[in-house]
Amino acid sequence: MNAPWTAIKDLPSAEGQEVTVKGWLYNMRSSGKIHFLQLRDGSGTVQGVMVKQDVPEELFVVAKGLWLEASVEVTGMVRKDERAPSGVELTVTGLVVLQNPTDEYPIGKKDHGIDFLLDHRHLWLRSSRQQAIMRIRDRIIWEARSFLHDDGYLLVDSPILSGAVGEGASGLFELDYFDEKAYLAQTGQLYAEAAAAAFGKVYCFGPTFRAEKSKTRRHLTEFWMLEPEVAFYGHKENMDLQERLVCHIVARVLEHCRPELRMLERDTTPLENVKPPFHHLQYGEAIDMLHRLGSETPYGSDLGNEDETILTQQFDRPVFIECYPKKVKAFYMKEHPENPDLVLCDDLLAPEGYGEIIGGSQREDDYDRLLSRIREEKLPEEAYDWYLDLRKYGTFVHSGFGMGIERVVAWVCGLQHIREASPWPRTIYRLNP
Ligand code: 4AD
Numbered sequence: 001m002n003a004p005w006t007a008i009k010d011l012p013s014a015e016g017q018e019v020t021v022k023g024w025l026y027n028m029r030s031s032g033k034i035h036f037l038q039l040r041d042g043s044g045t046v047q048g049v050m051v052k053q054d055v056p057e058e059l060f061v062v063a064k065g066l067w068l069e070a071s072v073e074v075t076g077m078v079r080k081d082e083r084a085p086s087g088v089e090l091t092v093t094g095l096v097v098l099q100n101p102t103d104e105y106p107i108g109k110k111d112h113g114i115d116f117l118l119d120h121r122h123l124w125l126r127s128s129r130q131q132a133i134m135r136i137r138d139r140i141i142w143e144a145r146s147f148l149h150d151d152g153y154l155l156v157d158s159p160i161l162s163g164a165v166g167e168g169a170s171g172l173f174e175l176d177y178f179d180e181k182a183y184l185a186q187t188g189q190l191y192a193e194a195a196a197a198a199f200g201k202v203y204c205f206g207p208t209f210r211a212e213k214s215k216t217r218r219h220l221t222e223f224w225m226l227e228p229e230v231a232f233y234g235h236k237e238n239m240d241l242q243e244r245l246v247c248h249i250v251a252r253v254l255e256h257c258r259p260e261l262r263m264l265e266r267d268t269t270p271l272e273n274v275k276p277p278f279h280h281l282q283y284g285e286a287i288d289m290l291h292r293l294g295s296e297t298p299y300g301s302d303l304g305n306e307d308e309t310i311l312t313q314q315f316d317r318p319v320f321i322e323c324y325p326k327k328v329k330a331f332y333m334k335e336h337p338e339n340p341d342l343v344l345c346d347d348l349l350a351p352e353g354y355g356e357i358i359g360g361s362q363r364e365d366d367y368d369r370l371l372s373r374i375r376e377e378k379l380p381e382e383a384y385d386w387y388l389d390l391r392k393y394g395t396f397v398h399s400g401f402g403m404g405i406e407r408v409v410a411w412v413c414g415l416q417h418i419r420e421a422s423p424w425p426r427t428i429y430r431l432n433p
């Protein structure tokens, strides 16, 4: 075969030419005289039409014997076809079977339960729904990174193995590290703060780990977090950056991922609303609103998932909840200048019930206050020597936040559960595949 190997997505510009497609048999229908081979190669899908009288007889027989997901090289002429989603189909002239499975593909057309699908995640990723989700995930990450890069942020990666606790002693994965204990990073933030003192505007982006036994549709034990950290930004500038970033991501997904959103049957109207200004509620206002709506969460407590859901349903776009009580938030957050029981922080809640997608704060930049917070939380002081140094040598107002990628993907795609937002979801009950 010397017809040029062509990606399915590029077939519309190869109309009238003979090409080779390398991929998998996604579906097949036969009329006796014609086989309709649905082919996919990861870039798209195309229908190959094999007419009995136009190909050698043995080829027609071989095609009939293919199981779904056989790997194949198909040669054919690209022809215009108004009915095809991409506008073209292939008139098949040649077929090389790379491998024909020996039995039926496990994921068939019938409905499978979620556990079966998750057990077969390695195969499930081939389905058109999962392809749409992964393409949107790719777009979200790409746009987030290019937004920051274009705005002068430097990517400075943070370690995954660490001797210091990032967010709180509960929810840590601990492991033996030669003669000491190490933890899997819950956040890259503390390192991003050091990098901000070196480079000004930075971010880190990597996998983070939480050993929380949360069985909600919002929690994974491993997830990817994008964490900008900015020197000389206060609480307000921090929220402005979050708003700009989220608006940019959603606008670009709407611009580039229409076919994927359609595949997911995502109603895009709520996404079109994601424009500045977002709503803002102080923590106390949020509690009052929740009480009016029937929640019994007392003033002083963290908001539960249910509370977040209720709040987001009151607004047509994302909402910031600002300045939570100090005792429900992490040790590094800066005390509120007018109320020592509160901290200068924000959670950004996504609409339609999705809840928290970002957690951010201005950081405590005073050496003595930070040290007393570390002591109050009974964190091992020695492990924070280097972090305290940042307050000793040229301390500076600074702020940052963490955006959970899977939370954003779940919201933008309109998923019922966060597990579909990760190619290889990790939850308390799932470590495989
Ligand atoms: O609010 P969190 O815990 O904040 C931090 O870790 C800060 N150190 C970030 C920073 O300021 N640099 O987590 C931030 C975000 C949450 O808003 C959520 O989107 C996501 O990370 N997240 C999770 N996503 C999936 N599963 C979990 N178990 C998550 N926990 C947090």
Ligand code: MG
Pocket: 347, 356, 358, 359
């Ligand atoms: Mg949070």
